[in-house]
Amino acid sequence: xxxxLSDWWSGGTAVVEPATQRDAARxxxxxxxxxxxxxGEGEFEAMLTERNTLVHRLRLGRKIIGFAVSRLAADxxxxxxxxxxxxxxxxxxxxxLLLTHLGHLAxxxxxxxxxxxxxxxxxxxxxxxxAGFAVVGRRERYYREANGQQLNAxxxxxxxx
Numbered sequence: 001x002x003x004x005l006s007d008w009w010s011g012g013t014a015v016v017e018p019a020t021q022r023d024a025a026r027x028x029x030x031x032x033x034x035x036x037x038x039x040g041e042g043e044f045e046a047m048l049t050e051r052n053t054l055v056h057r058l059r060l061g062r063k064i065i066g067f068a069v070s071r072l073a074a075d076x077x078x079x080x081x082x083x084x085x086x087x088x089x090x091x092x093x094x095x096x097l098l099l100t101h102l103g104h105l106a107x108x109x110x111x112x113x114x115x116x117x118x119x120x121x122x123x124x125x126x127x128x129x130x131a132g133f134a135v136v137g138r139r140e141r142y143y144r145e146a147n148g149q150q151l152n153a154x155x156x157x158x159x160x161x
């Protein structure tokens with residue numbers, strides 16, 4: 001299938017744009033489907049009003065299928081969460097979302113970006129490594145699974161300047 005036809009078939013071209021207060025419920029739904037401890041609608045509403053938080057949504061047609069959230073402090077930022085709906089993964093959409101989000105962070109004067117990723121989450125690690133992030137530390141037993149198992153987190157960093 002040609003790319004324009006597959007874009008049309010899947011609901012249009014994916015667009016990364018600033019999220020709004022109206023998106024809070026959908027962002028919470030996506031987060032809950034993607035992570036063991038999902039953030040609630042109220043948590044997203046609060047983040048969307050904070051001046052030091054940057055939230056982008058990934059939209060396909062009229063449907064929000066992903067998001068990226070970062071918190072900024074001086075010339076540094078931490079990516080708090082990034083997610084794409086399960087039925088849209090594996091198509092390079094998260095890469096577009098991440099790179100666009102990083103571009104907006106750079107536009108706000110951010111020079112260094114950090115994030116934490118679960119050590120065994122190979123798709124996320126590949127995404128971040130391909131986007132120029134490098135492992136700079138490790139946190140033992142940082143994440144707790146639903147079954148009580150504790151998993152390590154890797155701290156990753158990328159310079160934007």
